[in-house]
Amino acid sequence: MKKQQIHKTIQTIVYGGLIAAIYVALTILFEPISFGPIQFRIAELLCILPFFTPAAIPGLFVGCLLGNLLGGVIIYDVIFGSLATLIGAAGSYLLRKHRFAVCIPPILANTLIIPFVLRYAYQLPDTLPYLFATVGIGEILAIGVLGNLLLLALSKNPAISRVLRGNFA
Template sequence: MNRSTKFLTQAGLIAAIYIVLTLAFRPISFGEVQVRIAEALTILPFFTPAAIPGLFVGCLLGNFLGGAIVYDIIFGSLASLLSSVLVYMLRRYKYLVPIPPIVINGIVVGSILKYAYAVPLPLISLMIFVAIGQTIACYGLGLPLLLFLQKNNIFKKN
């Protein structure tokens, strides 16, 4: 398989899995207290740069299909894009890989909840709630996924 075909295939599969996980766990994927199971996939840029557009498109479509408002669709997806780039940049430090999605989504999604959805809680509380959910998804699920994929050589690290 040539390089661009492999890249597109990986990106498409990652996007599809993200969408399915977001919608399958919809009751806990949205809201002021959320644990988006699909965010466990944010470790995938550790293995392949194809995860960067895959996670961006997956988040974009997952938010759209999940009924999010336009600000959430746009800015939540851009937060995933930035997180994915930072994860890719941190790939030498596997135990730090989950940090960018936790911090960035805590700030961005917390702000979206406060200002776009008008959730009547203090901004800092919303950021903390989102960061806690992200920590569960990224360290609780994502890091074990990273270790499993690495141990079993599922991806060949690029």
């Protein structure tokens, strides 16, 4: 393996690990509002990071997985919640050429998957339309509003944008 490939691999692992750690920290720090039928998971604002780097995809997945495990959710929530984040992050990366569209895949993935987890895995008596609305509103606020504000702030700083993209020169 060439030195440049090794450097890129290490960089991807480090970036993914940092993103995962920040996701976990935000999830646990704001634990009272990160879980449940009415949730506002602030860590979801990080779902815009695939705009800058593909390392965000595994980072967000691992961060959600660990955040859910540490948050004490049941295994179905760990699995399907983490998969929803993975799907959303991959979709965001695919839409990276359209800056303000990167928030759409994670909003849709979580809004369409998490209500089923809440309803059937937790046996919540709430109806699916109610859960779609509460999860969807939380995702729109976390990713659509906070995430896009973060995206705008990071994009306006050329030094930060270069570092996030792995260009240290």
